[in-house]
Amino acid sequence: MSADSTELDPADWDPRDLAFRADPIPWYRVLREQAPVYSHPDIGVVLSRYEDIDRVLRDRRFGVATPSPWAEIMEAEAPPSMYLLSENSLLFVDPPQHTRVRGLVAQAFNPRRIEELRPRIEASIAKVLDTLEGRSGFDVLEEIAWPIPIIGVTELLDVPATDQALLHAWTHAITAVDELPLDFDVMPAAGVAADEFLAYAGDLVDERKRNPGDDLISALIAAEEDGERLTRDELLCMIVLILLAGHDTTASLISTALWLLLDHPEAATEVRSDPHSVANAIEEVLRYLGPLQVASGGGRWPNEPVTIEGTVIEPGTPVRLLLGSANRDPDQYEDPDRFDIHRSPIRHLAFGRGLHVCLGAALGRLEAQIVVPAVLQRFPDLALVDDAPTWRPSFVVRQLATLPVSTGRS
């Protein structure tokens, strides 16, 4: 994270560049300082300052639905199931559809339901850690970060634990399309996964209609406001979106948190011994290296000309919001490149803000706040094996590729 940005020229910035993807922080600095409204030929206008991003996220002149002619290109090039997902998912629809769907979903996906999951998530985490007891080392991603979010969501939806591998594979195939610039080569595999995933969600809905339970799917089916309900497409896409949106992101948060804490042993000691310190520590991880570096894959679209930092952004231009850069903006945070679990206030943008602010933030936080101290307490001698971690070569998702650790046990 320490490369020098004084030599970098914004004109050379390339979101495909693997060196940028390995360490985006110096480039974020250069964009914020020299080109805060940067027009990139392949991905649109890129914003990097906290204040601008915060404003756009709350500005009703920007929508998320893809306007013509981009929508037609998407319809022609994307498999029908992927197009269906993009047309019906909360993340890609504007008011009034967004208001209606989010209102109905929020009835079912409420804080009480998330808090009720706590004992079940704690028990599942304890079981996962039991399987690691005798090991001298393990990969945090493989053994903890991937399984835990899947367990959380399968508990929420009440789907069989035996389906976890299937859900994991579908999620990976579909989220591959969220990369920027968009890569149409990954679309066919994503389409196959989306077909299967939507059919799976359809079977679940039919089954819950016959036998309603105390799970999120049954609650989504029952949700009603002013005589309105979710359409079948909205319901299926919501089930799929909950899995897609909550999986990679939470896995990333858990693994990055453990890496940062093990890399800052005094912070790890504090989290291990003082359960109250974990909540702020997780917020600092979200700020310092949040899972989503860029807001919604579809971008924000102005529906009238909007001026930002003296530049007019015209309708039909996709606007990309660098959440990861906003969270390192020195105008917002003192010494932003320092990882400090006592930082206060934090007010990061890792969950977005405004209409589309993350619906699952409470669940992501709950899982991370339970699993991180549980791992540190279970393995008091846990240590990093590699000095420099390897990150997945992604622009949008900040996620370790592997995180090998030793337990100090033989």
Ligand code: HEM
């Ligand atoms: C640490 C984990 C997570 C992070 C960092 C995260 C991040 C985000 C961000 C940044 C957005 C807004 C995107 C935008 O405005 O363009 C978002 C939206 C969303 N997230 Fe999360 N998320 C996490 C976990 C979850 C979980 C666990 C779920 C569900 C179980 C979830 C479901 C959603 C949904 C449904 C939306 C769309 C909301 C809307 O458009 O109204 N997320 N998330």
